[in-house]
Amino acid sequence: MGDSEKDGKVPLYEDVNKELFLSEIYPKRVPAVLRGVDIGPCVNLWTTDYLFQKGGSRQVKIHVCPTAQMDFINKNFAYRTLPFDEFVTRAAEEKHKDFFHSQDEKYYLRSLGEDPRKDIADIRTQFPELADDIIFPEFFAPSQFFSSVFRIGSPGVQLWTHYDIMDNLLIQVSGRKRVVLFSPRDATHLYLTGDKSAVLDLENPDLERFPQFSQARPYTCTLQPGDILFLPALWFHNVVSLDFGVAINIFWRHLDPGFYDNKDPYGNKDLLSGQRALQILDRALKTLDELPVEYKDFYGRRMVSKIQQTVLDKELP
Ligand SMILES: O=C(O)CCC(=O)C(=O)O
Ligand SMILES: [Fe+2]
Structure with a gap:
């Protein structure tokens, strides 16, 4: 996406603590990059080797895609299962020795709960050996916590534009990530199917098919290792990993519990x-x-x- 006049920038806040977050950032309910928050030793520790050694070989379900741009409409990706350590090795390399379809296929992990149909992802339960290395920001009450989710992807992999219904802190531990966001008010310009936008190529959108997309206003940011993106509920986001990267996102319930669907282990069902x-x-x-x-x-x-x-x-x- 070019940096044209209408593009917005996501504001960057340095040395954010709870007071600053709650008084200045959170009430605006627009995305913000938080830099300089202490997220623990993971920023230095989580090399590929370390993740391989400590992450263990629990089976993880992953997206495998022949191209970098994952396409949920034409389903150009497949779900496969690998041991976590093997997955990390493959996601970190450009060309694979072992692969499912091709030696340059891309990988993306969105970690799940113990039983993905009922349990909620929490890395403290699924990856206890790694969870000790990360400090979750205490910006909200523990009772509001919903899930903590590993997001690990190959260099270049792109996750389609979608929204989630809970407030979110996306903690980028390693690798850089380019994020394009749209306001919930752009819902009428994004050609939604459920929570996902049919406009996959934001750089070269097909304006014959998606004329309204030209009305949408993108906000962009590039996350560096250690940055946290505050992603308010309903803000659309499209994510491109510029490097092999490890992130953890924390969803929390900012509304009264009665609004949410309790049969929702992913935390993305509509209210x-x-x-x-x-x-x-x-x-x-x-x-x-x-x-x-x-x-x-x-x-x-x-x-x-x-x-x-x-x-x-x-x-x-
Ligand atoms: O960083 C990513 O890979 C995707 C993040 C995302 O969709 C989320 O945190 O809700
Ligand atoms: Fe998301």
Whole structure:
């Protein structure tokens, strides 16, 4: 993505402590890069060799992709399982001796809970030998903690634009990462399928297919090892690993627990009322299908107009 006039920069804050975070950064509810927070010895310790030695050989489920850009629409990646130490070795090398499909395939790990269908990812449970090396910032109450997730990827690997429903601190331990973000208010310009944007190539978007995308305003930052990205809930993010990199992200529940779907080990299901509203909308759209085309179009416009007048908040940043 070029640095054109309309691109925004994610603000950078140095030497952030809890007081500064809670008084200056968090209330704005826009992304911020936090530099100089003590995240523990992991920044120096976590070389590939160290991760290989200490991370153990527990099986991890990974994305394997023949190209750097993962494509959820054409599903150009496959899920495979490897021991953690073997995965780290492969993700850190450019050309593989052992591979599934090709010697330059890319790897991406998003760690899961013990039983991925019910358990929540927490590196303190799944990787206790490594968890001692990292200090989680104590910016929120322990009761709000939801999960801590390993994000480990090959150089160049790109994760599609998506949103999550919880507040998030993305702690970049090693490697650099380029992140492009969009405000939740750009939801109407991103051609969403569920939580993901169909616009995969942000550098060269297909504007014939995605004309509205030109209205979206990207905010960019490059995370250095040791940086933390504060990612408020609902902000879209697209992530490119510039190097082999290890990150851990911490999701926490900033809203009342009653808003969240409890059957959600990944922590990315829409809030309960959001899910229900979307289901009702699907039913309403099916009902419009019963009408002749000019009526369908007319009532569709009335619905758009009603939504614009009643729920869209003109005050939000
Ligand atoms: O850093 C990454 O690889 C992806 C991060 C992400 O999607 C998240 O923390 O929610
Ligand atoms: Fe995410």
